[in-house]
Amino acid sequence: MTFVCLYFHVHQPFRLKKFSFFSKGPSHLRELPAYFDENLNKHYFEKAAKQCYLPTNAILLKLLERHPEFKVNFSISGTFLEQAKRFSPAVYESFQQLASTRRVEVLGETYYHSLSSLYASPQEFFRQVRHHERAVKDAFGLSPRVFRNTEVIYNNRIAQLAEARGYKAILTEGIERVLNGNSANHVYHPPEPSRIKLLLRNYRLSDDIGYRFASRHWAEWPLTSEKYASWLAASPGETLNIFMDYETFGEHHWRDTGIFSFLEHLPPRILDYPHLKFASCSDVASLPARNTLDIPYEISWADLERDTSAWLGNSLQQACFKELESLAPAVSGIPDAAIQDTYGRLQTSDHLYYLCTKSWADGDVHKYFSPYKDATPFDNFISFMNVLQDFKRFLEAQKQKQKHVQRTAELHSRRVKRTLEGPLHSLRLKKRLRETRKQPFPPVAINT
């Protein structure tokens, strides 16, 4: 018996407006959303909804209805759910429909698709994970039990953090340099004392669909569902973890590449092999761990390096990351939802990704993902850093305001207290009563 674990990652960031040194930042809480480019986000969301989310969800729903053995897994970022509700309720409802089949598992992650797992203090990370758990509960009535960190960034510490939140498994990349001769097609443990299970992406099988599917230079092109199913059937191990971005369907590979019909025909072809069985991530997590994998340094599924260099590879990215991390104490000091939400959205890893200056083959991919017209990584840096500086200024102003309000309230309550409890209070009261009795008419308040 071999599990086939299909998992798709669904995410959209809140892209930023171009922000110059001369842009006017928000001066009030309700103006905070002005950092984000509503029109641009709407544009990208609607485009992706049309090209990917709606048609792919329809296919999956049909497959779930037709094949009771079919199962699929999703991670859906909080920023995606928000935008779906706002820009395309049809997308939101179609995900709800999928979840209602009970054969779709939704994974836990940071609400904002952030790199907060890499901060020195785990507080912000936990806040975002809790926030996401609530959002998944609200949207689908589900409680995630398997964790998927942003871009499957992983190290021993992140496994511990996820375990501390009660997750029983965590996803990451199955690359040779951490596998040490082990196969990605089994379940593992991080070093003691962690007991959380480790689910590893089979990057060859995943990238056959995610990257190579439409490549005419590829010897296996065109990839048919029969061929792919036969590869799965021939793969050794207990589980085949096929993880990819959901936008693979319709966005990375356009409709005319045949990606949709491939997806539609794949599950029945897989079910033709009796030893292959579709699995949720929780199903896979119930397998016994084969071995211990010690991964002290961050790995991820991005680029050829499979590390964090796509977001933290140059000094521009590192400067912004440090700036973001340094804002955490100031934000947590102000218990306001709008501020916390803005802070979260700014931490979305995409903003750092747009600053990547890697060249060569990877450079092209980044260009494709940069959503700002004609902008270079330097332009994006200037704009992003300007926003962070302005947000810092805003936080400082809020703090001052809060201090002022607190101080005023304190003074006021002290005055009231003094008046009410002071020794003179009862005397004054008696005196006033006496004076009132003396007066022929009831006292009239005269403003002097």
Next chain:
Amino acid sequence: MLGWEFPPFISGGLGVHCFELSRTLASFGAQIDFFMPKTAQPVSSPSSNLKIIQVPQAIGYSTAFGPYNAVSTKEHAKGNALDHVYGPGFFDAVYAYNQACFQCVLQEHSRTPYDLIHAHDWITSLAALKLKHALPLPLIGTIHSTEFDRSAGLNVNPWVSGLEASFVQKSDAIIAVSRMARQKLLRHYAAPAERVFVVYNGVDATRFSNAPPSFKRKGEKLVLFHGRLSIQKGPDFFLKAAKRVLERMPDVRFVVSGTGDMLQQLVQEAAGLGILDRVTFAGYVPEEYLPALYASADAYVLPSVSEPFGITALEAMATGTPAIISHSTGVREALNHALSADFWDADEFANKILAVLSYPALNGVLKEGAKREAALFSWKNTAAQTLSVYDFAIKNKRPS
């Protein structure tokens, strides 16, 4: 090779290009006679393969009045202008120079025959076209800038643009200094596309890379403009950007280096903007101080309205100074590590200047990238590519 200026008498990219190109070609073993106008002090040749012929020996004309309508050389500063020799007007001088140059080349050719003629800009094109007619030699023309660039599209001189058009159309091969410049030649002058090649200028990295920042005052940020003060280079946009920067960072110094017909207007404008105390008009800066000046700057700004290439941006980058250039600067198409903005967008220029001054991470990445990238533009490449254009012209010569 027909030129107009040669170090030390230069007022722009044309002089730098002619010097570096002919010097490098000579070092490759090419025999070059470089024709140029007579100057007060004779110009010396840097190589035995390169003979400089100042025509005619008897009369001359100051190159101070370069192909650009500006007065900006040391020679002029010393009062050595020889415009009385050729008559009062600049155009008369160009005409007379070309006549003399034509005679001179014919003479030299009858003694030791040439293989080809390479002429630079419209200013030598009269002689070049006459020679093309008179001699069975291939003609190569380099267009460093067109009349449309120099005038920023306003008040285009019809005589000059007409000359440029026939120069471009009749030469056997034309060298444009960027893809952007090439497009301009195709559009404005209906140049035959198959005969127009792009060869980028170079930069002598050894001269710039280790320059000391000796003009920098401690603790003061310095932003530099260097170029002719003419409408083409957009110095007025530099001042507008300066004003915006100073609103946010009051202690930045802005240096305007170069002279030109807009100087007085610019000083008035700076005064009008109330930033005269933060702007230094350096006037003409001799070549030997240039590397240090670039190196002293925290940012180099070139808001050209229309710049076919922009050698100065490369020179600044070679010293490791981040460059912020206009979108309408040709060299931008070949650079990854320069910031750019629309020339008219003073706010965006100011935004980028402020970013370079405020964010050390950005400054660091640009500094390092600038040096690395500028080093890719060598005069050796330029000369080698020019040689292959020569090959093309020889093989595809049109009938005279």
